[in-house]
Every structure is written in structure tokens, then in C-alpha cells.
Amino acid sequence: MLTHSKSAKSDGPLTEALAHSGLRLTPQRQQVHEVLREKMDHPTADQVFMRAKHKMPEISMATVYNCLDALVTCGLVRQVTLDRGATRYCPNMQDHSHFYCDECGSVYDILQTISPEDADIKLPRGFRLKNIETNLHGLCPDCAAKAK
Amino acid sequence: MLTHSKSAKSDGPLTEALAHSGLRLTPQRQQVHEVLREKMDHPTADQVFMRAKHKMPEISMATVYNCLDALVTCGLVRQVTLDRGATRYCPNMQDHSHFYCDECGSVYDILQTISPEDADIKLPRGFRLKNIETNLHGLCPDCAAKAK
DNA sequence: ATTGTATTTAGAATAGTTCTAAATCTTGAC
């Protein structure tokens, strides 16, 4: 196979975050992260794959999953599971929650959330809480209008 | 004893809840609901299927999904999606949240939650909020101990 | 009883994710 220059462009924050989890920065991981940040519409692995292929035609589905896992592991991306369908990915690591329209399946970022402190969650002895995920379910404006 | 009578035993609350969504009480729906309440360990559809088969050997997987959907639709059961794996089902309709161990995948009910009022979520115009799902992620006591 | 609709069923089909083994790339020791 023809190999062009395969090394990743230097990217401080990405490199560091990955290294912290014992992972390397690769062009594929860089590309997947870029795809996620370009359009933060909570794409599925399959959508990420299709978008990544535009700039990197040889990338494979397995690699997309590998990259997504790597980015999740090192805290650069959140996994969002809202229904029985495909898992979605979110590169917005700011504290926020997701609104899921039970009717049409669309997802919206809601820039408001419940912090662990505010929630004052008391867990039984031994549990170690890492983070709280808040998912809001209901109808999006479009579907709410139609439902009337 | 083998009962060939196929009609569902009367069950007021179940019947009513289903009827409210235009659905009938059937022996299968009754059985699936019973399985969920017998062991509230957040089983997957497949686990529900296997448990239901003990008392109802002819039940099919498609029916289990149909029944779970029916019970979710009429508000008797909650769907719980915590990771990329199979969806889990929870018949506890009390306000509560789920603790998910990111290490071993076990799920615990946490009888504490954030109410919509407490959260004071302000949604953009047009959204209609139905309910808030709170998922706690971290390590269960066993895994937390091992991690040390 | 009869008819129309809801529900169940088995199995096929589809969708989503993980696995495998070989090829390629990167890093670090020399």
C-alpha cells in the first residue's frame, strides 16, 4: 500500500490528553476528533465514519470505534446513549446535559446541568462517583407543535 | 399445572394502564411485567426472554420486545440505556436514578434523584420536558476496592 | 357465529459493535 506521511501534526492538548492514558496521537484519532468538533450534532459511529472518510478515504470502521474509544478513555469525548439505537458521540466536555426528543430522536445540548454538589447525592458506602449524566426527555419544539 | 386458558388473569392496575394507551392486557404482557418485578436487577430483553420462558415456554423474542415496548409506552416500565450494550428494563417507577459501574457494568438503583423543580432546568422556547433521567457513573464498591 | 383488529409467533433481515489476523507504524535500545 502507498504510504504518505502518516505522522500526526503536533497538537499539544490532544497529544497530552492521550498520553495521560498511555495512548498515542495518530492521524486517525486526530481526524475523528476533528470530525466531532466540526459539527457537534451528536453523530453516531457510522456518521463519524462517513464524515472522516472525506479527508481520509482509507479509514476503516474498526478504526473509528478504536479512535472513539480512545478519545472517550482519555476524557476528550463523551458517549451519549439515549435510546435503543446507535450510541452518539459528543466532544463538548463542558458541563451540560442532553435533551432527547422521544418523538423524532433529535438531540440538543442544554447548557445547564446538575453538579454533583448541587445534587447532593449520597451513595451507599464504597461507591466511587465519577460523573453524573443528565438526560432530558420530551418533545422538541417541532414535535411539540405537531402534537397539539 | 398447564393452563390452556389463554386469557389474562384480571389485573386491575395493569389492565388500566395499558387501556389508557389503547393496549390490551395479554398473558404475555402480564408475564413480562411479572418477570421484571420478580427480580429488579435491570435485565436485558434477552434475560427477560429467558426468564419468561420458564413459565411460558412458547413465548418468542419478538413478543418480549413487543411487551416491553407496550409496558414502556403505558408508563409501567422504564428503559435504561447506560452504555453501548443491550438496553435494560426497570419496573421501578418511583423517582430514582441508576448507578452504573463503568468497570464491571453492574447497575444499582439509587433512591435519590434530581427533581425537575430542584434542577430548575430552563429549556429554550418550545421544548416540552417529560422527564429527567439521571445516570451516575463510577465504580461499584467491589471495583473501587480492586482499583486501589 | 362472524368479522375486524390486536397480538403472537418463528424466522429472516437489518443494524450496531466487536473480534481477528495480518500489515503498518512508532518508539526506544543499541
Next chain:
DNA sequence: GTCAAGATTTAGAACTATTCTAAATACAAT
């Protein structure tokens, strides 16, 4: 630089989860 060890990528197969389909059955209302 060269080499070996280990990490990563790749295509495709395999597997798991869910949905669909069409025929059979059950139910409710005439």
C-alpha cells in the same frame, strides 16, 4: 541509522441486539 517490541490500523468475518414480515391465533364488538 537499524532493529526489535509494541501500538495501531485495516478489511472483513463474526457476533449481538433489534426490527421486520407474513401467517396464525386470540379477542372484542357486533
